[in-house]
Each structure stands twice: as C-alpha cells, then as structure tokens.
Amino acid sequence: MSLKEKYPIYLYNTLSKKKEKFEPIHEDSVGMYVCGPTVYSDVHLGNVRTFMSFDVIYRYLQYLGYKVRYVRNITDVGHLENDADEGEDKIAQKARLEKLEPMEVVQRYTNGFHDVLNDFNFLPPSIEPCATGHIMEQIEMVQALLDKGFAYEVNGSVYFDVVRYDKDFSYGKLSGRKIEELMEGGRDLDNQDEKRNKVDFALWKKASPTHIMRWNSPWGEGFPGWHLECSVMSTKYLGETFDIHGGGMDLVFPHHECEIAQSVGSKGKDPVKYWLHSNMLTVNDQKMSKSLGNSFLPQQLFSGDHPLLDRGYGPMVVRFFMLQSHYSSTLDFSNEALTAAEKGYKRLMDGIKIAKGLEYIEGPADNELEDKVKTLIDQLFTHLGDDFNTAKTLAVLFEITTLMNNFKVGNLTTGALSKASFDTLVQHYQGFVFDVLGLKEEEESDHELLDGIIDVLIKLRLDAKAGKNYRLSDKIRDDLKQVGVTLKDSKEGTEYSID
RNA sequence: GGCGCUGUGGCCGAGCGGCUAGGCAGAGGUCUGCAAAACCUUUUACAGCGGUUCGAAUCCGCUCAGCGCCUCCA
Structure with missing residues (x-):
C-alpha cells in the first residue's frame, strides 16, 4: 500500500x-x-x-x-x-x-x-x-x-x-x-x-x-x-x-x-x-499590510532593523514560528513569540543532529516503546493529512525529539526497537522536518576550519581539567562564550554550538 | 450598512462532545568541579451569562471585546 x-x-x-x-x-x-x-x-x-x-x-x-x-x-x-x-x-x-x-x-x-x-x-x-x-x-x-x-x-x-x-x-x-x-x-x-x-x-x-x-x-x-x-x-x-x-x-x-x-x-x-x-499574518491583531504601514520586510526581520523588533531572527526561526499555527488561523507576530520559536527550533534541530549520529545497537525488545513509535509515525501523517495541520505535526516531532534525547542520554536504548522501526522513525523524523516542513539547519555546516580550531581549544581545556586547572578550563569556556560559542560537556565528550 | 471570523493557562498556539497537544517561560530534582545542554517530575486554561446533553473549551442563544472582506492587497 x-x-x-x-x-x-x-x-x-x-x-x-x-x-x-x-x-x-x-x-x-x-x-x-x-x-x-x-x-x-x-x-x-x-x-x-x-x-x-x-x-x-x-x-x-x-x-x-x-x-x-x-x-x-x-x-x-x-x-x-x-x-x-x-x-x-x-x-x-x-x-x-x-x-x-x-x-x-x-x-x-x-x-x-x-x-x-x-x-x-x-x-x-x-x-x-x-x-x-x-x-x-x-x-x-x-x-x-x-x-x-x-x-x-x-x-x-x-x-x-x-x-x-x-x-x-x-x-x-x-x-x-x-x-x-x-x-x-x-x-x-x-x-x-x-x-x-x-x-x-x-x-x-x-x-x-x-x-x-x-x-x-x-x-x-x-x-x-x-x-x-x-x-x-x-x-x-x-x-x-x-x-x-x-x-x-x-x-x-x-x-x-x-x-x-x-x-x-x-x-x-x-x-x-x-x-x-x-489566513492573515497580524501585528497587534491587525492585518499586516502595506497600506497600514505595519508590515515587515524579510530583510528587516533578519537584521532586526525595525522599530517593532527587538533584534533579528533567522529565516528558519520564522518558518518554524509560522508552522506552529494552522494556516487557516490568523497568526500574531511578536518578539516574545519569535524568541520562543527560536528556542523551540533549536531544540528540534538538536534532536535532528542526535538522530543523525545515533547507531542502532541490538538489545532487549520493548513492546510498549515499539507501539508508541508506530503510533508516532502514524500521527505524523494523519496530523499533516488533517488539513495540513503543521502545529499538530510539530507536536509529534517534539515527542520524537524527546525520544532521541533519551536515546542519547541512555534512558532508552535503540535496540529496544526493532531495526525496521528505528530506521523508519529516523527516516520520517528527518523527512518531515526537512522535506515536508522545509526546515533546514540555519548555519550551513561549512565550518571545517572552525571545527578544527574549536577542537584544539576543547582539547586544551580537557588537559586543563585533567590537571584540575579549572581557572584555565573555565576561562576557555567563558571566553568562547563571549564570542558566541557555547561548550556542552557530556559523557561522550564536549560539543559546541554557535549562537 | 451587508457577509464572515476570532476570544484557550505568564506568552505563543493546537483542539471540532468524553481520552496529556506542543513550544517558550516558572518551580523542584538527576547529571556536572562549577556551568550549559539533556533527562525526570510539576504549577497556571478555556471572555461572560444562560441552554441542549449522562457528559461541553468543543453544539445552540444572548452579552461583551477584537478582527477580516465588501476598493488593490497573500
């Protein structure tokens, strides 16, 4: 079928x-x-x-x-x-x-x-x-x-x-x-x-x-x-x-x-x-339109160069923001809503990155989880098929994100699922986020040089930590934070993200 | 004036008669040298008043508030 x-x-x-x-x-x-x-x-x-x-x-x-x-x-x-x-x-x-x-x-x-x-x-x-x-x-x-x-x-x-x-x-x-x-x-x-x-x-x-x-x-x-x-x-x-x-x-x-x-x-x-x-996009509950003078140009939104904007927001954040509502409802535009969307978008993209890196390892089956995953996959389709309800679809994608996080942290093992279910889950998780909702990673991963440089710093910091030189290790982390690079320690090692 | 739509917790926003929406924010905990992230647990709802129903955010009526189209507009 x-x-x-x-x-x-x-x-x-x-x-x-x-x-x-x-x-x-x-x-x-x-x-x-x-x-x-x-x-x-x-x-x-x-x-x-x-x-x-x-x-x-x-x-x-x-x-x-x-x-x-x-x-x-x-x-x-x-x-x-x-x-x-x-x-x-x-x-x-x-x-x-x-x-x-x-x-x-x-x-x-x-x-x-x-x-x-x-x-x-x-x-x-x-x-x-x-x-x-x-x-x-x-x-x-x-x-x-x-x-x-x-x-x-x-x-x-x-x-x-x-x-x-x-x-x-x-x-x-x-x-x-x-x-x-x-x-x-x-x-x-x-x-x-x-x-x-x-x-x-x-x-x-x-x-x-x-x-x-x-x-x-x-x-x-x-x-x-x-x-x-x-x-x-x-x-x-x-x-x-x-x-x-x-x-x-x-x-x-x-x-x-x-x-x-x-x-x-x-x-x-x-x-x-x-x-x-x-339906219409609104600003303070009024239709956004040229004649009312309350419209934003995309460029203004990206740069934050508009009296009603606190700062700039990336196009994918805006895309995510709009997908959180149903197309037939009005959607009100505000800084608060965009900031919230930005965090939600990042969380989703982090989940996607985890999914990419996950390996399937055989383990004892968990029937309950198996059923849940089947339901989640079904819901992706039935919700989007229900008059293209992207809001409901995103809710399911966040449930899957929670699952991915649990796999990463070790609360759940990939082997609890059958290989087929695991593969299908990851496939549609990525498929819906990228191919259907049309989201993509905001920063293009053309950062080979940056990767290398930050890697050097991460290793330096690990050495400092090993020698209990926390003053130095914290300085590396804090100074990187200053320029917009956040270090995150985990059991598998240290990762970084760019603000 | 005519036609139509909306009113959900601190914010955004799903919901179409019974079953946890979700995101953000808040609170507590786990992890950590400390953080961050992540994970677990958790507080705040359905504009008001009536009605239908065993049962209503969800259906009906009225009231209040707001919006859209009737001119080009996505």
Whole structure:
C-alpha cells in the first residue's frame, strides 16, 4: 500500500465550507495553482506566510508520492489603483516615480521575491508564468465571454456582465455573497458609468493616452483586467478543471469569485475542485499590510532593523514560528513569540543532529516503546493529512525529539526497537522536518576550519581539567562564550554550538 | 450598512462532545568541579451569562471585546 493510499488527506474547501477527503481528478497527479504576488514592490512577511503554507502542501503531496504540477504566477501588469477610468496601474506608477521601464520594475521585484523565497527555503514551482506573457490567451478568453454573451464592450473596454451571468449560474458561491446585496451595499466608486451594473468587473481596459503598458486587441489598445490572468494561466497549464487553487483569504472576494465566473462563463465548467485559503499574518491583531504601514520586510526581520523588533531572527526561526499555527488561523507576530520559536527550533534541530549520529545497537525488545513509535509515525501523517495541520505535526516531532534525547542520554536504548522501526522513525523524523516542513539547519555546516580550531581549544581545556586547572578550563569556556560559542560537556565528550 | 471570523493557562498556539497537544517561560530534582545542554517530575486554561446533553473549551442563544472582506492587497 502506497503512502498516499495509507494516509488520505482531508482538506477544508472554501467552496463547500467543509472538510473533504482529497481525491485528485487524475489518480496520481495533482494540479495546484497559487496566486502569486504583484511585483510592484517588495514582498512582506504576510505574503511569505501564504506562500509558505502552500510550499508545505506542495512538499507533503510529493512526500506522499503524488506527481504535482505547481503553478504560481507573477503578476506583472499592475492592477489599477482604482476602478476609475483614469486610474494608473501600480507598476506604471512605480516606473514613473523611479524613472524606469515598467519591465525594470517588474524584474527588480521579481528578483527580490525569488531571493526571499530562497531565504525561506521554498521549493520553486513547476511553472511560474507571468501575465504579460499571456496577453493573447487573455484576449481569447475575453472574446469567448463576449461570444457567449457574458461580456459587453463599451468604448474600447470590455466588462463582465455579472447580472447576466448570475441568471444562468450563481455568482458569489465561493464567498457567500448575494448579488442583490452587492448591488446595494458597498462603497460607491467614481466613474462607473461605463458599467451596466456596479458589480460588473473589467476584462479589458482601454489604455488612456498616457498609459505605458498597452497591447493591441480587437477593441483597440488596452490592457487586461484584474482577474483574467489567473483564469487564463491556470487553464492553460492545469486544464479546464484542476485540483487545488490557493491564495490568501483576502483574495476570496472579489478575485477568486471573478475567476470562477470567468471560467464558468467561457468554458461552462467549474475550474477548481478544492479552494484553499490561508489566513492573515497580524501585528497587534491587525492585518499586516502595506497600506497600514505595519508590515515587515524579510530583510528587516533578519537584521532586526525595525522599530517593532527587538533584534533579528533567522529565516528558519520564522518558518518554524509560522508552522506552529494552522494556516487557516490568523497568526500574531511578536518578539516574545519569535524568541520562543527560536528556542523551540533549536531544540528540534538538536534532536535532528542526535538522530543523525545515533547507531542502532541490538538489545532487549520493548513492546510498549515499539507501539508508541508506530503510533508516532502514524500521527505524523494523519496530523499533516488533517488539513495540513503543521502545529499538530510539530507536536509529534517534539515527542520524537524527546525520544532521541533519551536515546542519547541512555534512558532508552535503540535496540529496544526493532531495526525496521528505528530506521523508519529516523527516516520520517528527518523527512518531515526537512522535506515536508522545509526546515533546514540555519548555519550551513561549512565550518571545517572552525571545527578544527574549536577542537584544539576543547582539547586544551580537557588537559586543563585533567590537571584540575579549572581557572584555565573555565576561562576557555567563558571566553568562547563571549564570542558566541557555547561548550556542552557530556559523557561522550564536549560539543559546541554557535549562537 | 451587508457577509464572515476570532476570544484557550505568564506568552505563543493546537483542539471540532468524553481520552496529556506542543513550544517558550516558572518551580523542584538527576547529571556536572562549577556551568550549559539533556533527562525526570510539576504549577497556571478555556471572555461572560444562560441552554441542549449522562457528559461541553468543543453544539445552540444572548452579552461583551477584537478582527477580516465588501476598493488593490497573500
């Protein structure tokens, strides 16, 4: 029985508002689309949380043996600042302010985005398409919607006719909105006269004379609407119906709702089987966002260079911190929580190091321990399979860490387990920490020289201790501590760690 | 105004009707020349008020507090 058969996944589907058993459309392969960033400025930590959630999902699906095509787009056409005709898109605005080509802006922040993903040890997606590379396909979808009567053209712009669409299908099923309520409520925006109804949204916008980013189309020079790119690119690379579509919760309405409308309107079928949404990162219980001015850039976090930060924290500490909560809960960001996470992360990594160095030595069997280990391994899978509950999974990993410590100290012997159980335990312990949760050791072990030097000092200190020269031995330890190297004595010898 | 979410011990954070979450911090102990680490033991809970149930942090109602979406936003 394969891992994916043995450990089914249950996930919360925003569309059904229920936890459902995951059954991919094509038996062994999974198509997953995640809405990527608009690259007109630096990604902040809130963005990182969403991509991290889906990074773990991507990793876990592969760990179970699925073949996954993971598509995450780059939005390189700026969405309009507002719905008004004279709006300027964000990338064009940035380009004007910084006197750059729009594509220079796009390239710069795309590079920055990739750097951040690397820092946090994200797996690259299978395909990372960008909106400007798919203008033709977007025009085709607009045309298809026009042909089917779900869109109308006004003065070189094309709008989606939500009211017309709602007669055949139901608009608002993902976000739970009712079209009548949408027609009444909400804020009034300026310059809506082109649209038949306020709920309609743009598929193609006519470019004003000053608008920099523009393409030819059957309706004149213009640029694609806000929601079109995701419909087009997901369909192109994953098919008309695919398994998982993810993104931040703030995209549910209107972005994802409009995606559904566009796909259903043009292709006649629902585009997505499972909609997954990750919740917001908060600061003092408020959503982290650029406009509120409470967002952190990853670099600020690493260096501690921010008024709200006491000091810097490494990317793996942050990753661990985020994994301690469930992706669908808000997570509040604070120095205290990060400091606690840092210690927890270190403890886990110490456990991993112990596991690496453990040798299996035959010994008397302990059935109780054997059962416990089997249960722990099962729980790793069932907890992560339970709507990707990384918090519960980490709890199990800490139980395993305690076991590893006990092996090391000698409270337990490896031989109490069967060889097979011991090997499987170590294999999945490391597998979940590294391959699934995507953690890694913060300090790269490129420390051969340092190892050698500290070894010399450790031996010197041992000599001093043997001669009861504690003044010298303590001086070595204390002085090393001063420069950030902590010595730890144990029965097997002295180890060191770097702060 | 409309729709929706949250409120757990000193802090963070799981939990989806009965069974120890976990991490950090605190206390005591083991080990150590002393430390550190590790190990063992351990204190502090479910916003408030009602209700359903044999049994509720968990379901229902009300109250209070906070948040999100409805405009670009992960």
